[in-house]
Amino acid sequence: MTPAGIRPVGEALRQAGSAADDAGWSMPESFYTDPAVLELERKHLFEKEWICIGRVEELPKPGSFFTFQLCDEPLVAVRGEDHRIRVLSNVCRHRGALLASGSGSGSYLLCPYHQWSFHLDGRLARAPRMEAHTDFDQSTCRLPEFVTEEWTGFLFVSLAPNPAPLAPLLEPLEAMIRNYHMEEMTTRFVADEVWPTNWKCFIENFMEGYHLTPLHSATLHNVNPTRLSRHFPSGEAYFGYLSGFPPDLPRVRGHPDLTESEVHDCVMFAIPPGLVSGCAGDYSSFICVQPEGVDRVRLKMGLMFHGDEWTDDAVEKAVDLSIRTNAEDRAILIDMMKGRASKHFSPGPIAPDFEGTLLDFYRYLNRRIGASLAAITGG
Numbered sequence: 001m002t003p004a005g006i007r008p009v010g011e012a013l014r015q016a017g018s019a020a021d022d023a024g025w026s027m028p029e030s031f032y033t034d035p036a037v038l039e040l041e042r043k044h045l046f047e048k049e050w051i052c053i054g055r056v057e058e059l060p061k062p063g064s065f066f067t068f069q070l071c072d073e074p075l076v077a078v079r080g081e082d083h084r085i086r087v088l089s090n091v092c093r094h095r096g097a098l099l100a101s102g103s104g105s106g107s108y109l110l111c112p113y114h115q116w117s118f119h120l121d122g123r124l125a126r127a128p129r130m131e132a133h134t135d136f137d138q139s140t141c142r143l144p145e146f147v148t149e150e151w152t153g154f155l156f157v158s159l160a161p162n163p164a165p166l167a168p169l170l171e172p173l174e175a176m177i178r179n180y181h182m183e184e185m186t187t188r189f190v191a192d193e194v195w196p197t198n199w200k201c202f203i204e205n206f207m208e209g210y211h212l213t214p215l216h217s218a219t220l221h222n223v224n225p226t227r228l229s230r231h232f233p234s235g236e237a238y239f240g241y242l243s244g245f246p247p248d249l250p251r252v253r254g255h256p257d258l259t260e261s262e263v264h265d266c267v268m269f270a271i272p273p274g275l276v277s278g279c280a281g282d283y284s285s286f287i288c289v290q291p292e293g294v295d296r297v298r299l300k301m302g303l304m305f306h307g308d309e310w311t312d313d314a315v316e317k318a319v320d321l322s323i324r325t326n327a328e329d330r331a332i333l334i335d336m337m338k339g340r341a342s343k344h345f346s347p348g349p350i351a352p353d354f355e356g357t358l359l360d361f362y363r364y365l366n367r368r369i370g371a372s373l374a375a376i377t378g379g
């Protein structure tokens with residue numbers, strides 16, 4: 001641990017915790033670069049909280065699976081013969097090879113090394129040539145299983161044994177997005193990327209509307225300009241803002257349950273630490289966020305669409321806008337890493353309302369890791 005680096009982080013988070021909504025400041029450099037901070041985040045957030053690993057519709061039938069790495073745990077999400085989704089350890093019980101890779105479907109999870117096979121519920125099916133072993137009970141051998149929760153079509157897992165349920169903490173958010181019916185949308189695009197930035201920089205950028213017009217002047221500004229962004233009150237386990245569409249923009253209307261004002265808003269929400277999403281009537285985006293180091297973040301990025309009127313061409317156009325927008329975000333985040341490393345950088349003020357979500361994020365982190373930071377620095 002390096003108390004010298006994390007002391008300013010603890011102080012800055014404490015200040016964010018008590019600052020007025022229109023008097024917030026951004027974070028010091030060590031917030032994004034100190035390995036001791038990341039260690040605390042992994043221990044208190046990623047290894048403990050509910051972490052989104054993808055969408056339920058990625059597992060359409062018994063045998064469908066996809067893999068995901070959560071901290072040091074290789075996981076496989078799989079739909080069983082009983083149609084239940086389970087998240088299992090993707091590590092072979094023989095000598096530890098990884099079982100599945102990528103996504104696909106099959107009747108068993110088969111280890112490529114010596115071909116041990118496991119049922120879709122995690123029980124060992126077959127361990128070839130092991131019958132003669134006198135100290136191995138095949139009937140009790142199974143893959144460890146982790147607790148899961150499904151919420152509006154998102155699949156969450158926790159590495160903690162008995163976490164408090166997630167849904168009650170998200171009730172006000174669920175009420176805001178209910179009419180969009182994300183659980184009925186279909187994921188038509190998923191990409192796995194690694195960006196050379198800190199995971200919190202990625203979340204901060206995705207979750208503020210202040211940069212939409214200036215940075216994305218040729219892309220997202222035409223769809224979601226900064227002037228139509230409005231921060232909404234955060235909850236214990238979520239925060240976000242509404243990103244408005246210009247009323248005259250031609251768009252697919254979305255679910256008939258949507259009110260007139262809901263049609264014209266995208267609900268940008270974060271369920272920290274691992275999910276950000278933009279929920280809109282026509283189509284929505286989601287990104288599962290996993291740190292792989294202080295300056296590396298793995299992103300599972302998806303787009304999901306409402307209704308049947310989405311042709312392949314229309315989907316491709318939406319994907320293209322997302323790719324061009326992401327390229328602009330990626331470039332500025334890489335530049336920021338250089339800017340923040342300057343000896344002359346110091347934290348700047350947060351735009352009231354337009355960057356209110358940053359303050360929400362810092363307050364969330366203060367609640368979750370503030371006490372541990374203080375314990376380490378003796379403050």
Ligand code: FES
Pocket residue numbers: 092093094095096097111112113114115116
């Ligand atoms: S490590 Fe999987 S069968 Fe040997």
Ligand SMILES: [Fe+2]
Pocket residue numbers: 205206211212215216325329
């Ligand atoms: Fe952006």
